Amino acid sequence: xxxxxxxxxxxxxxxxxxxxxxxxxxxxxxxxxxxxxxxxxxxxxxxxxxxxxxxxxxxxxxxxxxxxxxxxxxxxxxxxxxxxxxxxxxxxxxxxxxxxxxxxxxxxxxxxxxxxxxxxxxxxxxxxxxxxx
Amino acid sequence: xxxxxxxxxxxxxxxxxxxxxxxxxxxxxxxxxxxxxxxxxxxxxxxxxxxxxxxxxxxxxxxxxxxxxxxxxxxxxxxxxxxxxxxxxxxxxxxxxxxxxxxxxxxxxxxxxxxxxxxxxxxxxxxxxxxxx
DNA sequence: TCAGATATTTACGTAAAAGTCAATTATTTG
DNA sequence: CAAATAATTGACTTTTACGTAAATATCTGA
Numbered sequence: 570x571x572x573x574x575x576x577x578x579x580x581x582x583x584x585x586x587x588x589x590x591x592x593x594x595x596x597x598x599x600x601x602x603x604x605x606x607x608x609x610x611x612x613x614x615x616x617x618x619x620x621x622x623x624x625x626x627x628x629x630x631x632x633x634x635x636x637x638x639x640x641x642x643x644x645x646x647x648x649x650x651x652x653x654x655x656x657x658x659x660x661x662x663x664x665x666x667x668x669x670x671x672x673x674x675x676x677x678x679x680x681x682x683x684x685x686x687x688x689x690x691x692x693x694x695x696x697x698x699x700x701x702x
Numbered sequence: 703x704x705x706x707x708x709x710x711x712x713x714x715x716x717x718x719x720x721x722x723x724x725x726x727x728x729x730x731x732x733x734x735x736x737x738x739x740x741x742x743x744x745x746x747x748x749x750x751x752x753x754x755x756x757x758x759x760x761x762x763x764x765x766x767x768x769x770x771x772x773x774x775x776x777x778x779x780x781x782x783x784x785x786x787x788x789x790x791x792x793x794x795x796x797x798x799x800x801x802x803x804x805x806x807x808x809x810x811x812x813x814x815x816x817x818x819x820x821x822x823x824x825x826x827x828x829x830x831x832x833x834x835x
Numbered sequence: 836t837c838a839g840a841t842a843t844t845t846a847c848g849t850a851a852a853a854g855t856c857a858a859t860t861a862t863t864t865g
Numbered sequence: 866c867a868a869a870t871a872a873t874t875g876a877c878t879t880t881t882a883c884g885t886a887a888a889t890a891t892c893t894g895a
Binding site for chain 2: 843844
Binding site for chain 2: 628629630631632633634642645646649651653656657659660663664666667670671672673674676677678679680681683684685687688690691692694695698
């Protein structure tokens, strides 16, 4: 008994609608080797795995990663290499990425705090106006 | 008695060294109106406030914000407008940005968790190799 | 005073990440 | 089955965020 499939295939336009991106963008990611939809004739058919990869790409983009960086991170999730040196290198790279992400989280928290402060100022100003009315 | 100044001015090259960016980059941000160093003759002199703004820009960049977005966020920190409609608009925009940042934080946490998993796999693989030796 | 370092302006160049457009080729459906 | 609808490839264009180079000016210590 194999794992149940949610849905077999998606068309390109289904994905453009779901994620709010253009066909050009999706084809661009394919050219870059980030997704590998199968073909029926010339037409692309996207499997659940392609859809998941697409979500991953968009997440990376939201975090400001370049295509090259996203590719690099994707490669970290594949079967780990068999050779010890390569393995140790991979682990180092993973830790570097984690540090980068943790810095981003610090940046986010700082920025949110500043936004909170800006909002307070505005609300206070608004209250003044309200009082004055 | 005014607040104490840490250091009066920074030169452009001091800032390139401190932040690891080029002079071109700093001048570009000035052209974009994000920083406004004063001049002695033609030479730029950067005040502490310019330095802080630079730090803010770089933080924004790490989070994947464009120059235009960074400018928009910066504008949120200025004196709030006096007109009520403008104030309400500002508050809405602030909340939108906060949501965006919170989404980024979710993205970060997901990605970190995936990296943790990838690292575990690699460490397990490494242990196997170690045992085999 | 002058060589070397530092800055400035202007202008052209470039890489990344798509957008846009045109010409074809299925597909489907009323 | 003709006409609309959807997909493909390929080429060219655009935007963003700087890089790079040339010519000129300023400063600074030996």
